Amino acid sequence: MPLILLIVALVALRYFEVWKFAGLSWWWIVGLMALAFVWFEYIEKILGLDKKKEHNEDEKRRKARVKQAFDQQNKKR
Template sequence: MPVILLIAALVGLRYFEVWKFAALSWWWIIGLMFVAFIWFEFVEKILGLDKKKAHNVDEARRKARIKEAFDKANKR
């Protein structure tokens, strides 16, 4: 996500020709976009990071459900 924010900032700074970014080549920004695309489409899946995020959400839901069940059992 930080890469996407960096790309958006660079596009804005380059488009409005702010400070030294006015001389920045669009190819650097396009290259960064290409790197972000490769990362999110291929590398993240190869490393299993997309599944890890989903697994963490499921794990948190499971723990909350177990805690709720024990709280209800203790109130009886």
């Protein structure tokens, strides 16, 4: 995500010709966009980071379900 924010910031700074970014080549920004594409489409999947995020979300939902079930069980007693 920081890479995407960096790209957005660079595009805005280059477009509005702010300070030293006015002379920045668009190719640097396009290169970062290509790097972001490769990262999110290929490298993240190869490293399993996309599945890790899904497993963490599933684990949070499971823990919430278990906690809710125990809370309801304790209220019935």
